[in-house]
Amino acid sequence: MWGRLEKLEEGLVAFLLAAMTVVTFAQVIARYVFNYSFVWALELVSFLFAWMIFIGMSYGVREGSHIGMDAVVKLMGEKIGRYVTILATLLCITYSVIIFIGSWNYITMVYGLGNYAQDLPIPVWIPRLALPVGFALLTIRFCQVLYRTIKGESTHLVADEAEDALRHHVNASAEEKQD
Amino acid sequence: MTTIALFIMLFIFMLTGMPIAVALGLSSVLTIMFFGQTSLASMSLKLLNTSEHYTLLAIPFFILSGAFMTTGGVARRMVAFANACIGHMRGGLGMASVLACMLFAAVSGSSPATVVAVGSIVIAGMVRSGYTKEFAAGVICNAGTLGILIPPSIVIVVYAAATESSVGRLFMAGVIPGILLSLMLMIAIYVRAIKLDLPLQPKATLKDILVAGRNSLWGLLLLAIILGGIYGGVFTPTEAAAVAAMYAFFIAVFVYRDVKFYQVPSVLLDAAKVTVMLMFLIANALLFAHVLTTERIPQEIAEQIISMGMEPWQFLLVVNILLLIAGNFMEPTGIILILAPILLPIATELGIDPIHLGIIMVVNLEIGMVTPPVGLNLFVTAGITNMSIMQVVRAALPWLMVLLVFLGLVTYIPSLSLWLPSVLF
Numbered sequence: 001m002w003g004r005l006e007k008l009e010e011g012l013v014a015f016l017l018a019a020m021t022v023v024t025f026a027q028v029i030a031r032y033v034f035n036y037s038f039v040w041a042l043e044l045v046s047f048l049f050a051w052m053i054f055i056g057m058s059y060g061v062r063e064g065s066h067i068g069m070d071a072v073v074k075l076m077g078e079k080i081g082r083y084v085t086i087l088a089t090l091l092c093i094t095y096s097v098i099i100f101i102g103s104w105n106y107i108t109m110v111y112g113l114g115n116y117a118q119d120l121p122i123p124v125w126i127p128r129l130a131l132p133v134g135f136a137l138l139t140i141r142f143c144q145v146l147y148r149t150i151k152g153e154s155t156h157l158v159a160d161e162a163e164d165a166l167r168h169h170v171n172a173s174a175e176e177k178q179d
Numbered sequence: 180m181t182t183i184a185l186f187i188m189l190f191i192f193m194l195t196g197m198p199i200a201v202a203l204g205l206s207s208v209l210t211i212m213f214f215g216q217t218s219l220a221s222m223s224l225k226l227l228n229t230s231e232h233y234t235l236l237a238i239p240f241f242i243l244s245g246a247f248m249t250t251g252g253v254a255r256r257m258v259a260f261a262n263a264c265i266g267h268m269r270g271g272l273g274m275a276s277v278l279a280c281m282l283f284a285a286v287s288g289s290s291p292a293t294v295v296a297v298g299s300i301v302i303a304g305m306v307r308s309g310y311t312k313e314f315a316a317g318v319i320c321n322a323g324t325l326g327i328l329i330p331p332s333i334v335i336v337v338y339a340a341a342t343e344s345s346v347g348r349l350f351m352a353g354v355i356p357g358i359l360l361s362l363m364l365m366i367a368i369y370v371r372a373i374k375l376d377l378p379l380q381p382k383a384t385l386k387d388i389l390v391a392g393r394n395s396l397w398g399l400l401l402l403a404i405i406l407g408g409i410y411g412g413v414f415t416p417t418e419a420a421a422v423a424a425m426y427a428f429f430i431a432v433f434v435y436r437d438v439k440f441y442q443v444p445s446v447l448l449d450a451a452k453v454t455v456m457l458m459f460l461i462a463n464a465l466l467f468a469h470v471l472t473t474e475r476i477p478q479e480i481a482e483q484i485i486s487m488g489m490e491p492w493q494f495l496l497v498v499n500i501l502l503l504i505a506g507n508f509m510e511p512t513g514i515i516l517i518l519a520p521i522l523l524p525i526a527t528e529l530g531i532d533p534i535h536l537g538i539i540m541v542v543n544l545e546i547g548m549v550t551p552p553v554g555l556n557l558f559v560t561a562g563i564t565n566m567s568i569m570q571v572v573r574a575a576l577p578w579l580m581v582l583l584v585f586l587g588l589v590t591y592i593p594s595l596s597l598w599l600p601s602v603l604f
Contacts, residue, residue, distance in 0.1 A: 014447040017239055017454065024240070024421035028414055042233075049239070050230035053462065056455030065456045066198035067510060071552060073196035088195035095205040098212075099226065102219030109220060131227050158198050159456070166295065166562040 009059050016052035020045050040119035047120075047127040054134025061141040061157075068158030082149065088157060089146040096138040103131035181214045181474050189467075199513050204463035207470045215473065225469055229462035233417055234340040238461075239454040240420030241288050241331045244401065246450040247427035248286040252437035253398045254296035257282040260391040265365075267382035270372025272308055273318050274365040276301040280322035281361040282395065284329040285402040286427070288336075290548050291559045294323030299563045309378045312564060314371070317574035320560040321582060322364055324545035327511060329357035331405055331423070334511045334544065336416075337461065338537045341468065341519040345534075346416035347409040348600040352534050354406075355599050356542065360585050367581050397430045410603055457512060464516030471520060481525040491529045495590050498522060498536075499543060506547015510555060514544060531593075538596040542586050549575050549582070 027041040060066050073081045073088075111125045145157060185206055192202035204226075211217050229235060261278035265271050279297050287293055298319040305315035327334040330350035339346040371377075383391075401423055408419045431438040438446060471477055484494065505514050519540065526536045548556040551572055561571045589595055 010448055011444075013451045013455065014444055017243060017447050017451040020236075021240060021243060021421055021424050024236075024418060025425045028418045028422055032413070045236065046231045049236060049458075050227060052239070052451065053230055053455055053458045056451060057459045060452065060455050060459065063452060065452050066200060066459065067456065067513070068196055068198045068202075069193050069508065069553070070196040072194045084195050088192075088197040091192060091195065091205060092197055092201050095201050095208065098208050098219065099204070099223050102223035103227075105218070106220035106223050128227060131223055157196060163562075166559060 006062070009055065009062075013052055013056045013059055016048050016055070020048045020052070023048070043117060043119045047117075047130075050127060050130045054130040055137065057134060058137035058141040061138065061145065064156040065159045066157075070158050082152075085149050085157060086146065089142055089149060092142045092157070093139060093146065096135050096142055100132055100135040100139060103135055107132055181210060182476050182479075184214070185210045185470060185474075185476075198459075199509070200460040200463045203460070203467040203517075207463070207467045210470055215470070217473070222466065225466050226462045229458060229465055232340060232465075233415075234336065234346060235458070235461060237336050237346065237417040237420040238333060238457060239450070240417070240424045241333055241336065242454050242457075243424040243447070243450040244331075244420065244427035245287045245289060245292065245333075246446050246453075247424070247431040247438060248398060248401065249289075249292050249296055252435055253286060253395075253431075254279070254283055255300055256391070256395040256398065256435075258297065258300050260388075260395040262380070263383040263388040263391040266380040268369070269379060270368045270377050271380050272301070272305050273310065273314070273368040273372065273377070276305065276315075276319060277322040277361050277364045277368065280319070280325050281329060281357065282399060284325040284357070285331075286398050287326055288331045288333040290324050290326035290545070291555045293326035294319055294556050294559045295563060298323065298560060302564055308380070312566065313570070313574035314375075316560050316564045316566060316571055317576070317578050318364070318368060320549055320556050320571060320575045321578040322361070323556050323560075324548050324582070325357055325360060327545060327548075328353050328360065328538075328541055330354065330402065331420070332541070333457070334515060334541055335537065337457075337512050338515050338519055338540065340461070341464075341516055342523050342533055342537070344537060345604075348534050348604060349537050350406060350409065350416070351600040351603055352538050352596040353541070356538055356585075356589050356595055359588070359595065360582070363581050363585055364578065367578065371577075397434055401426060401430075460512060461516060464513070467517065468520045477521045477524045480521060481528055484525050485528055489529070491531055492591065494525065494529055495531070495539065498526075498539065499586065499590060502540060502543035503546060503550075506544050507550050508553050509547075510553065511541075511544035511547065514547075515540060532597055534600060535593045535596050539586075539590050542582075542589050546579065546582050546586060549579055 023041055023045050027038060031037045073084050076084060107125050107129060110128065115124045116122065117124050117127065188206035188209060189202055192206055193199060208222060211222060258276070258279040261275040261282065262272065264275070265278060266275050268274060276297060279301065280293055283293050283297050302315040302319055306312050330353050332353060335349045335353060336346055338344070339349050404426060405419045405423050408414045408422065409416055414422065432440060432443065502514065505518065522536065523533060527533065548554050551557060551568065557568055557571050557575065561568050
């Protein structure tokens with residue numbers, strides 16, 4: 001069940017990026033080739049973009065792809081470093097809870113106003129639901145990191161960018177060898 | 180008081196090793212909760228507004244086109260072309276790898292990606308033909324920084340968004356400095372090569388050059404589409420990025436066939452992951468910048484600096500030193516997002532063009548990528564060569580001097596950056 005949800009998360013993020021690209025591309029083609037422009041394209045793309053960012057940020061925590069400066073924590077040694085990481089994670093949870101509350105307030109406000117989107121015929125609170133949904137997911141992911149750190153499992157709050165770039169390289173050359 | 184609280188919180192949060200995005204967001208939110216009047220709801224909306232920022236919309240598309248093009252195959256074709264063109268000169272292999280980095284930078288918007296893609300092909304080749312490993316690693320580590328200077332560059336798009344400048348002009352402004360840096364590195368290699376008596380390669384026939392050129396042409400057309408399209412007014416930078424992404428997909432899957440169709444979802448997911456990481460950072464940095472401007476912090480700093488009677492050249496010197504130090508500890512996007520809103524009002528006041536300031540910042544951050552402790556290019560070079568970080572630092576040092584001279588030129592000769600955009604626009 002959990003595994004399936006995680007697959008869904010991945011698929012959704014990749015799909016949103018593909019959809020944004022195709023819609024923007026189609027809009028350019030339509031304008032230049034068929035001399036027809038659809039105004040709602042930009043609004044649609046920005047909605048897709050919002051969902052991609054805010055669904056994706058919790059996925060980023062799971063994948064450990066957010067960048068940070070962990071040099072100092074690494075210098076502190078394992079034990080103190082772990083306490084600092086727990087503190088950092090608690091602060092991250094504080095952040096995502098604050099923004100969740102803020103965005104929930106915002107959504108109830110626009111829901112009450114009943115505004116519609118500029119070009120698309122939908123109430124504006126639907127696309128903007130991305131914000132509270134995203135920050136709820138983010139809170140869950142940070143709690144997961146906290147739980148694992150307290151249990152002493154190896155986790156990471158931030159990315160090792162160099163390792164990421166190189167992992168791609170290893171994957172790419174492995175694939176080339178297969179060919 | 181507010182300023183101090185904001186910056187101290189940011190600094191402490193960053194030291195705990197939390198994501199920089201969260202450190203920026205949390206320090207801004209707490210500052211507003213304690214000192215400001217803005218409601219939580221409108222702060223959250225600020226984060227959402229990032230997704231409606233038209234310039235920033237170019238970022239996912241440029242990352243996606245880079246992801247399709249950053250395959251071993253594209254880099255190999257460019258290396259072959261560069262070798263055919265200048266491989267026969269003294270130190271030709273080294274110079275060709277700089278040229279390959281320059282060409283590759285024109286399809287990828289990232290420096291470490293350029294180092295990995297080009298370096299993993301050319302370093303082994305250079306060592307085989309008699310170069311020392313240090314020489315090869317040092318050259319690639321530095322030449323790879325061209326990735327963020329030559330368009331399309333993600334860092335430049337971020338600067339454009341943070342300062343409300345034109346992406347098209349900034350892209351054009353990076354072209355001449357990018358070519359100049361490549362030439363300077365090549366000359367340095369040539370001089371060293373004569374001294375070290377490095378080997379020559381057989382001269383390629385015109386036919387070889389044309390074949391290699393045709394093979395890499397599809398990749399290089401990407402830049403032509405982007406710059407030509409923006410300059411010709413065919414599309415906006417954001418649309419150009421989307422067209423580039425579709426083009427890169429088409430070339431990678433159907434023409435070069437480096438990417439198999441079943442691999443497309445994983446390329447999409449990789450690009451999405453990088454995009455989300457950047458956008459989350461940018462969203463929070465814009466919230467941070469919002470707090471800065473509502474507290475009038477940049478204006479205050481600007482007034483103070485101007486009342487000190489600073490000359491433009493002195494200010495630029497300070498900017499360079501500040502950025503070189505910052506570049507040692509943080510990665511480029513973060514620095515641009517935090518410092519650009521502070522530096523820009525001062526620069527404008529002193530009559531420095533925002534486009535020029537942008538190129539200066541990018542060149543400084545290039546240098547930051549090859550200096551420890553947080554030099555991303557150093558880490559990836561160490562990774563692909565199996566050298567230790569310290570060895571790579573030493574290997575990169577002589578070429579870093581070239582970058583520093585180049586920084587001086589770009590800083591004090593504004594026309595290097597400003598001439599091309601002023602002619603074209």
